[in-house]
């Protein structure tokens with residue numbers, strides 16, 4: 001088939017976005033990998049699929065596939081691209097929409113200045129629900145957070161575990177540019193303590209309202225930005241008592257602003273979403 005797609009990015013985290021309301025798709029993992037391939041396909045960190053909603057009172061369903069072909073629960077930067085896409089394609093005239101994802105309903109809205117804010121829901125903090133296996137581990141308390149020891153290359157990395165619908169392991173580093181993001185990131189992603197694998201975040205605290213962040217994403221490798229990774233890092237930093245909401249998150253691809261009121265309140269993420277080009281590919 002000839003597949004129509006739109007290439008987009010949110011702070012450099014790039015996507016192939018597909019309208020599955022007006023064209024039927026049913027791809028294998030190998031076909032998703034082909035679309036994501038930067039040499040033989042289109043090239044993307046994730047593929048985003050726009051579908052009709054299944055639940056009542058919801059506008060759309062949003063599905064996410066990593067570059068490795070696996071379907072995943074959530075993508076923050078993708079949620080902003082999703083809003084730009086359905087607005088530009090006139091699939092809705094609402095500025096605030098409700099979107100079903102594998103991990104629940106999120107509520108993005110298009111701001112007057114063109115930025116997009118997404119209510120990402122409350123973070124999940126119970127390790128078993130992230131999921132993270134704490135069997136026989138001794139944790140240490142820091143503020144309201146609990147830090148867990150993770151053995152990487154024979155050394156202990158102290159991590160916070162947070163789920164934003166998808167799993168994250170966040171650690172504080174002195175200098176994010178010098179941090180071994182790719183070398184350690186792949187080991188953290190596949191660490192046996194994470195039964196569903198994990199996204200590995202490395203954050204440098206600049207001040208209470210400002211961090212630098214790099215994320216080695218599950219199923220995609222290091223990306224220029226990770227929206228749920230930014231939410232998870234800010235939640236971890238606020239719980240540790242080293243950050244105060246709102247927090248500016250500087251990534252290699254752009255800036256996001258994350259606000260969180262603590263406990264069960266939703267994490268709000270604001271940032272850009274950009275259309276790069278439209279295309280067609282035989283698949």
Ligand SMILES: N[C@@H](CCC[C@H](N)C(=O)O)C(=O)O
Nearest residue numbers: 075076077166218226227228
């Ligand atoms: N880029 C994303 C997250 C995409 C999914 C992630 N790699 C996972 O496997 O959970 C974002 O902006 O949140």
